[in-house]
Amino acid sequence: MAKPVPDKNVEIDGRTVGASTTLKLSVKTAFWIISGIVGAVMTILTWSYFDLKSEVADFEAKEAAKQKEFIEQIDEKLDKVDTEVHTIRIDQATIKGDIRLILDRQNRDNPVVINPNRTVDEVTPPPGE
Numbered sequence: 001m002a003k004p005v006p007d008k009n010v011e012i013d014g015r016t017v018g019a020s021t022t023l024k025l026s027v028k029t030a031f032w033i034i035s036g037i038v039g040a041v042m043t044i045l046t047w048s049y050f051d052l053k054s055e056v057a058d059f060e061a062k063e064a065a066k067q068k069e070f071i072e073q074i075d076e077k078l079d080k081v082d083t084e085v086h087t088i089r090i091d092q093a094t095i096k097g098d099i100r101l102i103l104d105r106q107n108r109d110n111p112v113v114i115n116p117n118r119t120v121d122e123v124t125p126p127p128g129e
Helices: 027-109
Strands: 010-013 015-017
Touching: none
Parallel strands: none
Antiparallel strands: 010 015
């Protein structure tokens, strides 16, 4: 006949286990449990490391592509500005040459004749206050 078992206790293989029961664990079993937990944690951390590493590599590749595209755009704009500056310099030289030609023709057509009879009157500025 079996002994009566209280509601909070359970009978396992002829032993009564309850709230006040002490479970004993061998060192070998504890080592296997701890090894399993450490192994699972290390597996998760290793997987996370390689996943993060691949994401960082993808991010760096995208950033390098964006930087290359930005540099190409800036180079195109600088080339355009350089071309425009060169064109402006050529236009300035042309205008300068045209002005010299106009002034040269004006001096040939209307030479400046100095009037020896004309005198310049000296003008004294009014005294300061």
